[in-house]
Amino acid sequence: ETGVTQSPTHLIKTRGQQVTLRCSSQSGHNTVSWYQQALGQGPQFIFQYYREEENGRGNFPPRFSGLQFPNYSSELNVNALELDDSALYLCASSLNGLGYMNTEAFFGQGTRLTVV
Amino acid sequence: DAKTTQPNSMESNEEEPVHLPCNHSTISGTDYIHWYRQLPSQGPEYVIHGLTSNVNNRMASLAIAEDRKSSTLILHRATLRDAAVYYCIPMEYGNKLVFGAGTILRVKS
Numbered sequence: 288e289t290g291v292t293q294s295p296t297h298l299i300k301t302r303g304q305q306v307t308l309r310c311s312s313q314s315g316h317n318t319v320s321w322y323q324q325a326l327g328q329g330p331q332f333i334f335q336y337y338r339e340e341e342n343g344r345g346n347f348p349p350r351f352s353g354l355q356f357p358n359y360s361s362e363l364n365v366n367a368l369e370l371d372d373s374a375l376y377l378c379a380s381s382l383n384g385l386g387y388m389n390t391e392a393f394f395g396q397g398t399r400l401t402v403v
Numbered sequence: 404d405a406k407t408t409q410p411n412s413m414e415s416n417e418e419e420p421v422h423l424p425c426n427h428s429t430i431s432g433t434d435y436i437h438w439y440r441q442l443p444s445q446g447p448e449y450v451i452h453g454l455t456s457n458v459n460n461r462m463a464s465l466a467i468a469e470d471r472k473s474s475t476l477i478l479h480r481a482t483l484r485d486a487a488v489y490y491c492i493p494m495e496y497g498n499k500l501v502f503g504a505g506t507i508l509r510v511k512s
Contacts, residue, residue: 291446320499329490329502330447343499377446379500391437392500394446 291380293395300368300402308363308398310378319361320392321353322377330377336361337383365400373402405430405493412507415481423476423506425491430471434493437500438465438476442487447502450476452494486510 292311300306312319318337322330332345336355350366359380365372376399379392408426415421427436437452451458451465453474458465464477478485490505 322500322502329488329504330500332499332501335499345499379446391449391452392439392447394448397446 291378291393291395293376293378293398295398296396297399298401300400302368302370302402304368305364305366306368306400308365308376308378308400310361310363310380310395312359312361312378312380313393316380316382316393317359318381318383319355319359320379320381321361321363322379323347323372324375324377324397326374333363368402370402373400375399405434405495407491407493407503409489409491409503409506411504412509414509414511415478417482417510417512418480421478421481421485421508421510423478423489423491423508424473425475426473427491427493428472430493431495432471434495436465436467436471436474437492437494438463439490439492439500439502440485440487441490441505442484447490448487450489481508481510483510483512 294309320335321333324330333347335343339355352364355361375397377397379394381390381392405427435452435454438450439447441447451463453465466475488505488507490502
């Protein structure tokens with residue numbers, strides 16, 4: 288059973304550019320969530336995908352978008368990068384989305400994005 | 404989202420028990436209480452969760468107050484590897500984890 292893997296591990300982008308971050312979920316997990324963690328703060332929920340559909344979104348603008356593929360891997364896309372987008376982006380996979388609170392999420396190591 | 408209150412930081416000696424408190428007075432009756440921790444330079448890691456009764460697993464124990472307005476994560480013998488930020492998270496419908504600031508646990512050798 289493989290864990291959650293994210294790529295790339297580190298990335299430097301220029302303000303205004305676009306970025307795509309990737310996440311492979313744990314085997315058998317159909318739910319992927321994305322979080323943004325600024326330095327010194329707790330992770331903030333961006334959105335969640337369950338069986339290829341977005342089924343929850345945090346307080347992030349539309350330039351943050353995502354996809355989930357049939358194999359349940361996922362992408363996070365951020366357009367028009369701003370300096371404040373510099374953060375650790377975390378992906379978490381779990382089994383079942385809506386209504387399943389009695390489950391645990393498995394996190395990847397994250398992608399460190401720096402916007403200059 | 405249920406609000407949580409945790410100490411900013413705590414310190415423990417190695418090999419001693421650690422009790423990490425969390426207040427969640429606005430928790431709803433169906434919210435599970437989850438605990439995650441985040442070691443330096445890593446993603447969060449699941450520790451334990453429960454609904455009403457106390458729970459034990461290989462990592463820790465979770466003691467939940469009878470009124471469910473508070474809980475305590477218990478590490479029975481702290482090791483240096485347990486130094487991390489510990490997050491208490493009432494899990495609401497929708498399987499969304501809402502992280503607060505957490506408690507920074509420092510373990511002294």
